[in-house]
Amino acid sequence: MGIRNRIVAVVFAVAAPALLASCFSVPGVGGFNPLGDLKASAEARASAEVSSAVGVTGMTRKMMFNVMYAQIFFIGGFGADYYDLEETQGTVWRMQSTNEDGSFSSVEAERAFLKAMPNGDRWWYLSWRADGEDWEFEALMDKAQMARKIRYYNADVKRVEEAKFEEAAKAEPDSETAPPEEAQSAALDPDDLPKYVKAKETIKVGGATYRAERIEWTFYDEEEKTTYRYTWWVDPAAPGGLVKFEWTKSGSKESVKGELVSVKKGYTTKFKSY
Numbered sequence: 001m002g003i004r005n006r007i008v009a010v011v012f013a014v015a016a017p018a019l020l021a022s023c024f025s026v027p028g029v030g031g032f033n034p035l036g037d038l039k040a041s042a043e044a045r046a047s048a049e050v051s052s053a054v055g056v057t058g059m060t061r062k063m064m065f066n067v068m069y070a071q072i073f074f075i076g077g078f079g080a081d082y083y084d085l086e087e088t089q090g091t092v093w094r095m096q097s098t099n100e101d102g103s104f105s106s107v108e109a110e111r112a113f114l115k116a117m118p119n120g121d122r123w124w125y126l127s128w129r130a131d132g133e134d135w136e137f138e139a140l141m142d143k144a145q146m147a148r149k150i151r152y153y154n155a156d157v158k159r160v161e162e163a164k165f166e167e168a169a170k171a172e173p174d175s176e177t178a179p180p181e182e183a184q185s186a187a188l189d190p191d192d193l194p195k196y197v198k199a200k201e202t203i204k205v206g207g208a209t210y211r212a213e214r215i216e217w218t219f220y221d222e223e224e225k226t227t228y229r230y231t232w233w234v235d236p237a238a239p240g241g242l243v244k245f246e247w248t249k250s251g252s253k254e255s256v257k258g259e260l261v262s263v264k265k266g267y268t269t270k271f272k273s274y
Helices: 003-009 015-022 034-054 056-073 190-196
Strands: 089-098 104-116 122-130 133-141 147-154 159-164 197-205 208-221 226-234 242-249 255-265
Touching: 056 104, 056 122, 056 133, 056 147, 056 159, 104 255, 190 197, 190 208, 197 242, 197 255, 208 242
Parallel strands: none
Antiparallel strands: 089 104, 089 255, 104 122, 122 133, 133 147, 147 159, 197 208, 208 226, 226 242, 242 255
8 A cells, every 4th residue: 555545544644634734834924124025025926926837836736635635525534425415515624633642733624515517527615724724625526526626716826726637547646646535434335334333322513413323433454553443423414414523543542533513505616616
């Protein structure tokens, strides 16, 4: 199993939220010389234009999207197509990861089904918010839930831009043009979920009460010799089905927990994607 597959296999590897919360922050240009700041700003703008023109910006945005995709689209490792959202409907999630040393970080993730296209493709909105940073994408997914292209606002050049992925069958697995990998749990057949139901419980999240089934599923990584355990609380009547989740790793204090914060309706494109 390659490194890309290992990263996605754990789906919610506890380091990822902290990574996204810190490594994606970009320091601003400051100082006490207004002309120097202006010059630096102009140079940064010119550099951003070059980066955009030669495709560097699109490449970095695809890398960001690849990291975020499984964590937002497969919230808690739970398949996005197990229980569908309605068109223009979305959910907001709050997630907290705990590291081996006991430190933790929190993020807010948002996922919305924007529009179904005549050929069966769908436009989705995906957002990741942490430490004042807000990363937003609109992604065109094919029938297999694989991203074909993404659109985003490039604040450096103040315009909406687009980056495309190749079809999964045609792209080299580790290439920059390959679509992001699915979560390991994506292989689960929705019809098999009842086999993993342990109990029915009343769950209160996001100001609502749900009568949820507690589903427990484990994944053993042969290469790492590690078992990953997922617990999902699912109410089929809830938008998207999932209302709460926990993720743990055997022999480790690392964990990730998440719960549904709110359900919204009336989403539309921010980036003129359709």
